[in-house]
Amino acid sequence: MTIEVLQIACLDDNYGFLVHDNATGATASVDTPEVAPINAALEAKGWKLTHILNTHHHADHAGGNEALKAQWGCTIVGAANDAHRIPGIDVQVSEGDLYEFGATKVKVIEVPGHTSGHIAYYFEQDDVAFVGDTLFALGCGRLFEGTAEQMWVSLEKLMALPDATTVYCAHEYTEANAAFAITVEPDNLALQARIEEIAKLRSQGIPTVPTSISLERATNPFVRATSADLQNTIGLTGADPVAVFAETRKRKDHF
Ligand code: ZN
Numbered sequence: 001m002t003i004e005v006l007q008i009a010c011l012d013d014n015y016g017f018l019v020h021d022n023a024t025g026a027t028a029s030v031d032t033p034e035v036a037p038i039n040a041a042l043e044a045k046g047w048k049l050t051h052i053l054n055t056h057h058h059a060d061h062a063g064g065n066e067a068l069k070a071q072w073g074c075t076i077v078g079a080a081n082d083a084h085r086i087p088g089i090d091v092q093v094s095e096g097d098l099y100e101f102g103a104t105k106v107k108v109i110e111v112p113g114h115t116s117g118h119i120a121y122y123f124e125q126d127d128v129a130f131v132g133d134t135l136f137a138l139g140c141g142r143l144f145e146g147t148a149e150q151m152w153v154s155l156e157k158l159m160a161l162p163d164a165t166t167v168y169c170a171h172e173y174t175e176a177n178a179a180f181a182i183t184v185e186p187d188n189l190a191l192q193a194r195i196e197e198i199a200k201l202r203s204q205g206i207p208t209v210p211t212s213i214s215l216e217r218a219t220n221p222f223v224r225a226t227s228a229d230l231q232n233t234i235g236l237t238g239a240d241p242v243a244v245f246a247e248t249r250k251r252k253d254h255f
């Protein structure tokens with residue numbers, strides 16, 4: 001591994017992440033949900049914050065930018081499309097950019113849908129992705145600023161990452177997502193098994209994040225628009241994947 005990742009519980013159900021580049025000591029906070037726990041984690045590790053990598057502008061993701069920048073003088077990286085609303089942004093990145101973080105290259109993937117400027121960060125050498133509020137364990141972000149078609153394309157971009165990719169999502173929403181997922185894909189055995197596992201973890205207060213591309217592909221209804229079980233359950237047998245995704249997202253909004 002060229003990087004070490006530390007996951008930090010923040011606010012009610014957010015996760016913040018510190019990424020430490022082993023070769024240079026550079027340390028990034030992926031989003032800034034809450035300053036105090038991020039600083040406590042830095043202190044516990046003896047790391048100095050050099051970067052902030054923002055996935056999107058929402059306050060539970062960029063709300064700590066200015067305080068952390070004032071304290072550490074760190075460089076803030078965010079989407080060029082959202083530069084006007086990422087507090088303190090220094091470096092603007094776009095689709096396909098390879099940002100040099102210490103000795104590590106980070107690939108930028110544009111994933112609009114939850115917000116119009118949402119991006120994901122993919123650490124290719126370590127096969128690790130930070131997906132913000134685009135993909136969740138058994139879920140996906142709400143469509144605040146994008147269409148179902150945009151979000152579907154964004155999710156498919158993430159699903160094109162290697163199966164073994166470690167996926168860090170920004171919220172612990174998994175139990176609620178599971179309760180919905182089983183209603184639209186009741187016969188999915190992998191989903192049934194995963195739900196048992198999730199209940200066990202959560203009863204002990206253990207995070208269900210990170211997840212992996214292969215696990216989501218097998219169990220997350222929002223990336224399974226081609227599943228016959230899902231299509232039949234929602235009355236869209238043989239329909240186009242975007243229509244199936246749109247209906248699934250709509251049902252979750254009203255669940
Ligand atoms: Zn958000």
Ligand code: FE
Nearest residue numbers: 058060133170
């Ligand atoms: Fe969020």
